[in-house]
Amino acid sequence: MVERKYGSVILWSTRICIFVFEFVKIMIETERIPAEIASEIVASYEAVIGLEVHCQLQTKSKLFTQDLNQFGTEPNTNVGPITLALPGTLPKVNKKAVEYAIRMGLASGCTINQYSIFDRKNYFYPDLPKGYQISQDKHPICLQGGVPITAKGADGVVGDRFIRFHHIHLEEDAGKSVHEGSDVDTFLDYNRAGTPLIEMVSEPDLRSAEETGAFVTEIRRLVRYLGISDGNMEEGSLRADVNVSIRKKGVQTLGTKVEIKNMNSIRNMMKAILFETQRQIETLESGGTLVQETRMFNVENGETYSMRVKETMNDYRYFPDPDLTPLVVSDEWLAEIKATMPALPHELREKFVNQYGIPAYDAAVLTDSREMAEYFESVCAQTNAYKTVSNWLMGPVKSFLNEQDGDIEKFPLTPEKLAELITLSETGVVSHTTAAQKIFPLLLESPGLSAKELAVSNNWVQNSNTNELESLVKEVLEAMPDKVAAYKKGKKGLMGLFVGQVMQKSNGSADPKMVNQLLAKLL
Known part of the structure; x- marks a missing residue:
């Protein structure tokens, strides 16, 4: 009899909620109740949530x-x-x-x-x-x-x-x-x-x-x-079992708690909380009474439904x-x-920001898993270009892992191999583009190869010979006198054209940084 009684209360409470919700919706749509007033009512409440x-x-x-x-x-x-x-x-x-x-x-x-x-x-x-x-x-x-x-x-x-x-x-x-x-x-x-x-x-x-x-x-x-x-x-x-109640903002006493059982998805858990908060507000605003109960979440329609009246500890x-x-x-x-306790995520985030000087956002991404954090530190032990290491892990490495649907434990390159590639790029031996778009894919296919050997054998080592590069720059400028004149009159965007032409003449081996410096000097 008790279960039947509570079932009737819940059934009629639910019907009243649906009626009130539809009524308010119609009133808002017909502009009889301004939407901002309805939102003010919702804003006057706060959710109180605890988890098991x-x-x-x-x-x-x-x-x-x-x-x-x-x-x-x-x-x-x-x-x-x-x-x-x-x-x-x-x-x-x-x-x-x-x-x-x-x-x-x-x-x-x-x-x-x-x-x-x-x-x-x-x-x-x-x-x-x-x-x-x-x-x-x-x-x-x-x-x-x-x-x-x-x-x-x-x-x-x-x-x-x-x-x-x-x-x-x-x-x-x-x-x-x-x-x-x-x-x-x-x-x-x-x-x-x-x-x-x-x-x-x-x-x-x-x-x-x-x-x-x-x-x-x-x-x-x-x-x-x-x-x-x-x-x-x-x-x-x-x-997790999620306990949700609501109360008016400023009120210290807790409202009637409803437990949503067996949530095994963070996304669905958040949806259930949003729905349950709204349901409880509508119930109270319509003059209904909330019952302490256990509810389940329906993934199909995004709503919670009653399972049983909540047991007490004495039960x-x-x-x-x-x-x-x-x-x-x-x-x-x-x-x-x-x-034997390991370093914890919040400790590593603080360490990465203070010791390695990377932004807090980078530190949060790199400490998402213990394995990624350890890999980052292993690479940093081989090079002091810490921010570049972070960029590589959050860029090319993460893209590769996403494509393979894997994690860093399955990444084919050892920290030493990635550090070698980063060092080649940082010291100007190869350009970043060459490192990321040419050498990196080859290393992924053949992890046993050396990044430096690949750069040399494929003629990807950048030409940093000042005399040779200056001759190429002069050739490009002499071949485009009209563009040079336009540049000197203020069309600074032409610098990209000049750089591209020099890179083309050098078959991509010219050091772009040095090319830019020489162009600026000669122009």
């Missing part, structure tokens, strides 16, 4: 058993007695999963709880073999901390913000219900059951879809830097798991993990 980000940890085995933790295998092949919760089986904690959780906590400035407890979270879904999930409730492994982001806020201004975590806890994943191939049957795949997860619970600090997208993007970047997860959202390695009946002792992290082990 679930990240599968890339361990070889599951959280409490030696069953393989592997994506893409045949259904129900990575399962054993503990995964299936057969009678008499006992779980044992995966130490590597605990280490990975601590790494994420350290990377986000959390306090590491050196005494934490595993709890049973009770709920009954077909894809949950035990009838409960082993998780952490009152004593999670990481407390507080957060992630810095740069994003457009609700005011439309791009700025830096720090999004706080409430905590990070360890838990096991559930199995997967599969509905493909049948309209009436549900198939169960328990391969995912028991996969180690960290759940990162944020404070309600986010205020826009753009901030939320930037937050999840930064988390994905962090877990990949740390090597604790592949972060592939399309495979479910990283997904889960948390209690400490009697089969697992408290998890104790020693000072020595914590120190070992700290000592």
Whole structure:
């Protein structure tokens, strides 16, 4: 009866929202309500967004058993007695999963709880073999901390913000219900059951879809830097439950929260937030009441829809798991993990700007992945033309990777090979055009070749002999007296013509920089 009652409320609330929305739309179109008034109503509200980000940890085995933790295998092949919760089986904690959780906590400035407890979270879904999930409730492994982001806020201004975590806890994943191939049957795949997860619970600090997208993007970047997860959202390695509420600007109390479940696409997550914010505003403005509920996002029409009325914490009946002792992290082990932490994205961005002198935009692009950042530093160890290295990586190299649908790990040129090519261009041995358009493609086809040998064997080495070039320049100028006269009368655009003619006479071997200097001198 309760579910039917709530279902009726939601149904009628939705109908009222649709009616009000269509009414306001008609009134705006007929100019009875100015559009600016409608936009003012929307602008008087602010969204309050918090996330529960679930990240599968890339361990070889599951959280409490030696069953393989592997994506893409045949259904129900990575399962054993503990995964299936057969009678008499006992779980044992995966130490590597605990280490990975601590790494994420350290990377986000959390306090590491050196005494934490595993709890049973009770709920009954077909894809949950035990009838409960082993998780952490009152004593999670990481407390507080957060992630810095740069994003457009609700005011439309791009700025830096720090999004706080409430905590990070360890838990096991559930199995997967599969509905493909049948309209009436549900198939169960328990391969995912028991996969180690960290759940990162944020404070309600986010205020826009753009901030939320930037937050999840930064988390994905962090877990990949740390090597604790592949972060592939399309495979479910990283997904989020998004909690959205609205309130009038200036009001401090939180509104009624709606949870949008299982978002595994940043783009769709942002769409869902935009729709849900608008839906909640329309509901309140029409005199309706928001219900705390769980909703799903329909990718086809870009709308959220009600799934169930939200459970409360008491519904889960948390209690400490009697089969697992408290998890104790020693000072020595914590120190070992700290000592092996890699440089983090925000640290590298700062380093690239301060040490290598490249713009902040370049630094952000080059630190998008740990592998690209490491490649950049390896090239910079061979040359001090840091900005040129950045230009090459963001230009020709990135274009090649995009065409190959690959990443820098699959790039055929070693940092030393690319540095050699850059040095040839920077020192004027070959022109930048020759380096980028002629030598670079040949190196990609035959990475074992030398850039300098290619330049010499193909006669691409620039002629920097002043006497020879001066003779060519004089020939060109003497052959075009009318153009020279026009140039001297103010048609400075003719300089390009003169340079082109000299380059043509030299078969492209003349140093353009020196040609320009000689032309300026003789003219």
